[in-house]
Amino acid sequence: MANSYPHPRRSLRARAFAATAVLALAAPLAACGSNDEGGVPTLNLYQFPVEHMQDVIDRCNQQAAGKYKIVYQVLPRTADDQRVQMVRRLAAKDDSMDILGMDVTWTQEFASANWIREFTGTDKSDVENGTLPGPLASGEYNDKLYAAPNNTNVQLLWYRKDLVPTPPKTWAEMIQMSLQLKQQGKPYQVLTMGAQYEGLVVLFNSLVASAGGHVVSDDGKTAVMDAGALKGLDTMKTFATAGVTNPSFSNMIEDDVRHAFQNGEGAFELNWPYVWASMQSETPDLAKNVAWARYPGIDPGTQSITTIGGSNLAVSSYSRYPQLDFEAVKCLRDPESQKYLAINAGQPPSIESVYNDPEMAKAYPMKDTLLEELKNAAPRPRTPAYQNLSTVVAAELSPPDSIQPDKTADSLKKSIQDAIDSKGVLP
Amino acid sequence: MTAQQEKVAIPAQRATHRKPAISEGKRQERRLGWLLCAPAAIVMVAVTAYPILYSVWLSLQRYDLKFPENREFIGLANYATVLSNNYWWTAFGVTVLITVVSVAVELVLGMGLALIMHRTIIGRGLVRTSALIPYGIVTVVAAFSWRYAWTPGTGYLANLVAPNGAPLTERGASLAIIILAEIWKTTPFMALLLLAGLALVPDDLLKAAAMDGAGWWQRFTKVMLPVMKPAILVALLFRTLDAFRVFDNIYVLTNGANETSSVSMIAYNNLIKGLNLGIGSTMSVLIFITVAIIAFVFVKLFGTAAPGSSEEGRR
Numbered sequence: 099m100a101n102s103y104p105h106p107r108r109s110l111r112a113r114a115f116a117a118t119a120v121l122a123l124a125a126p127l128a129a130c131g132s133n134d135e136g137g138v139p140t141l142n143l144y145q146f147p148v149e150h151m152q153d154v155i156d157r158c159n160q161q162a163a164g165k166y167k168i169v170y171q172v173l174p175r176t177a178d179d180q181r182v183q184m185v186r187r188l189a190a191k192d193d194s195m196d197i198l199g200m201d202v203t204w205t206q207e208f209a210s211a212n213w214i215r216e217f218t219g220t221d222k223s224d225v226e227n228g229t230l231p232g233p234l235a236s237g238e239y240n241d242k243l244y245a246a247p248n249n250t251n252v253q254l255l256w257y258r259k260d261l262v263p264t265p266p267k268t269w270a271e272m273i274q275m276s277l278q279l280k281q282q283g284k285p286y287q288v289l290t291m292g293a294q295y296e297g298l299v300v301l302f303n304s305l306v307a308s309a310g311g312h313v314v315s316d317d318g319k320t321a322v323m324d325a326g327a328l329k330g331l332d333t334m335k336t337f338a339t340a341g342v343t344n345p346s347f348s349n350m351i352e353d354d355v356r357h358a359f360q361n362g363e364g365a366f367e368l369n370w371p372y373v374w375a376s377m378q379s380e381t382p383d384l385a386k387n388v389a390w391a392r393y394p395g396i397d398p399g400t401q402s403i404t405t406i407g408g409s410n411l412a413v414s415s416y417s418r419y420p421q422l423d424f425e426a427v428k429c430l431r432d433p434e435s436q437k438y439l440a441i442n443a444g445q446p447p448s449i450e451s452v453y454n455d456p457e458m459a460k461a462y463p464m465k466d467t468l469l470e471e472l473k474n475a476a477p478r479p480r481t482p483a484y485q486n487l488s489t490v491v492a493a494e495l496s497p498p499d500s501i502q503p504d505k506t507a508d509s510l511k512k513s514i515q516d517a518i519d520s521k522g523v524l525p
Numbered sequence: 526m527t528a529q530q531e532k533v534a535i536p537a538q539r540a541t542h543r544k545p546a547i548s549e550g551k552r553q554e555r556r557l558g559w560l561l562c563a564p565a566a567i568v569m570v571a572v573t574a575y576p577i578l579y580s581v582w583l584s585l586q587r588y589d590l591k592f593p594e595n596r597e598f599i600g601l602a603n604y605a606t607v608l609s610n611n612y613w614w615t616a617f618g619v620t621v622l623i624t625v626v627s628v629a630v631e632l633v634l635g636m637g638l639a640l641i642m643h644r645t646i647i648g649r650g651l652v653r654t655s656a657l658i659p660y661g662i663v664t665v666v667a668a669f670s671w672r673y674a675w676t677p678g679t680g681y682l683a684n685l686v687a688p689n690g691a692p693l694t695e696r697g698a699s700l701a702i703i704i705l706a707e708i709w710k711t712t713p714f715m716a717l718l719l720l721a722g723l724a725l726v727p728d729d730l731l732k733a734a735a736m737d738g739a740g741w742w743q744r745f746t747k748v749m750l751p752v753m754k755p756a757i758l759v760a761l762l763f764r765t766l767d768a769f770r771v772f773d774n775i776y777v778l779t780n781g782a783n784e785t786s787s788v789s790m791i792a793y794n795n796l797i798k799g800l801n802l803g804i805g806s807t808m809s810v811l812i813f814i815t816v817a818i819i820a821f822v823f824v825k826l827f828g829t830a831a832p833g834s835s836e837e838g839r840r
Contacts, residue, residue, distance in 0.1 A: 482591040520589035523610040524794045
């Protein structure tokens with residue numbers, strides 16, 4: 099038994115096989131190492147899919163005139179998948195990631211993890227110049243700028259002007275109007291996002307900010323849940339139990355809300371501006387009767403403060419060409435790029451002057467209301483633990499009709515603090 | 526034969542506290558054996574022992590990628606956090622439920638399938654191949670088919686079974702669907718392991734039992750099952766360990782919504798999504814310990830042995 103040595107020829111063949119296998123494994127690695135063509139540094143832009151993004155990149159590459167070449171690496175469609183892919187690469191110190199297209203809520207997390215570079219000097223002042231304060235705040239962490247706002251977004255109140263002559267200014271007023279319509283047997287529902295996900299956190303954040311409250315201290319280190327936060331919870335509970343919501347409110351995300359409104363089920367819709375374009379093309383008859391107004395506030399006489407959405411651009415700490423990255427970021431988000439994407443991809447700009455462009459009036463008839471809201475909008479709690487915070491807040495607030503303001507506030511405060519202290523366990 | 530002799534030699538060694546006399550040739554052979562094993566053993570240490578020890582080390586720290594400067598050694602505090610947390614125990618309960626129900630059903634169905642595969646005379650190859658198809662399909666692909674099938678609008682099952690609801694948005698229904706998907710997927714594997722056990726049952730024994738007047742059921746329970754016991758235990762052990770680490774079906778079907786997370790899901794959420802290496806590793810270590818306990822119970826208490834080793838050698 100012990101004498102049966104392998105046949106020499108077989109071992110040769112095995113060796114040849116092994117060598118081929120090693121080559122096959124190593125070849126892609128070699129390819130990764132040398133991705134700069136002809137001495138022009140390649141800057142990889144990792145971003146979620148955006149329509150017509152390539153046009154913007156082509157313009158910037160042309161402008162760079164051989165200094166750098168931006169290559170668009172398209173990330174998956176859902177925010178969670180995008181973040182997981184970026185985070186895994188960053189944790190492994192991947193130097194092939196140069197520019198990161200991020201959701202506004204990731205800036206603080208990535209900055210705290212030392213994954214993105216601070217904007218300093220002229221890079222900083224160039225980005226700050228002309229950018230709306232709300233979106234700009236989303237790119238800051240500990241009073242330093244870590245990300246350049248690209249596009250931004252706020253929700254508006256869309257209402258049926260055939261049913262509601264003057265738009266409500268507060269939630270209480272809106273609920274009142276809705277109940278009246280209900281009595282008259284007309285479409286009455288107030289439609290907005292209430293499923294257990296980020297959208298519910300956005301609603302909560304807008305209510306708390308409008309009531310002048312805080313969920314987390316300004317430095318992002320302590321959970322506060324002050325009187326304003328309680329008032330926000332209270333309003334949410336009142337809204338969810340007043341009998342004005344859609345039966346599946348607690349399971350609705352953006353598109354469900356849009357569809358329900360287009361089906362004529364609602365008198366009011368609180369949603370992002372993208373609903374306007376689809377309303378125009380899908381239900382033009384209904385769209386004729388729809389107008390927009392500022393998101394409702396909580397106290398009469400105090401204007402609402404709404405939650406900012408959108409995306410930022412940042413420079414990876416592991417990139418080999420940080421200086422070129424900053425230059426490329428400035429081009430990718432300059433007024434011309436923002437205008438192009440606003441008109442062709444439906445992304446509201448974060449630079450104020452872009453709104454004054456004559457071409458914008460046609461694509462964004464609601465731009466004045468949008469701009470008004472953007473001028474004093476609220477970023478979501480700015481803490482590196484936002485992802486965890488959002489998960490626990492959505493879990494605690496769902497379903498909204500079971501909120502017990504005092505009790506919910508207490509348990510929220512505890513689980514938010516745990517999330518900030520990395521003691522929190524995510525469900 | 527050598528294996529048998531060694532088994533005898535070990536008790537002797539213990540009894541006398543003396544080195545047993547091993548011949549020169551045998552010592553050489555043993556040395557060669559170790560040398561031949563060494564590469565595999567070293568690779569095993571590198572790819573399994575190191576990560577295990579590393580995650581134990583991580584689990585003793587506050588280590589959150591979001592707060593790199595706050596990294597510190599905190600002893601067993603992460604274990605206290607996880608073990609006193611409701612989400613963890615809910616996930617643990619869900620995992621145990623999925624494991625017990627799916628393995629029990631798989632055992633029954635797998636046994637039936639194994640008997641069919643064993644007894645088929647015509648088209649045996651075809652029967653065996655077709656029975657194994659579900660096991661050959663990638664779990665994630667199968668899970669997506671199940672998800673679409675159970676989603677109203679895209680699936681036939683949702684419209685057929687629950688015309689007015691969305692089964693994957695309710696907890697009970699979701700768990701049932703997850704278990705169903707697990708069973709569908711791994712019953713063939715169970716059947717394959719049991720088929721190997723069935724092959725061990727000598728025909729003579731069954732004929733003798735029949736001569737003694739044993740009916741079909743008696744032959745099955747009194748002759749086949751006892752002879753197959755080692756194979757059954759191995760099949761159960763493998764499937765239990767596997768089922769306890771269920772991830773892909775849940776990830777695709779519900780992504781943990783409505784409290785349907787398993788322990789692996791929750792560990793993934795904390796480790797990969799939450800970037801909390803401390804808490805996440807604690808969960809991984811706890812899963813590892815649970816799996817080790819399951820294996821220990823099977824091996825020591827039920828006397829499961831590796832397939833092929835002799836019955837006498839174990840006790």
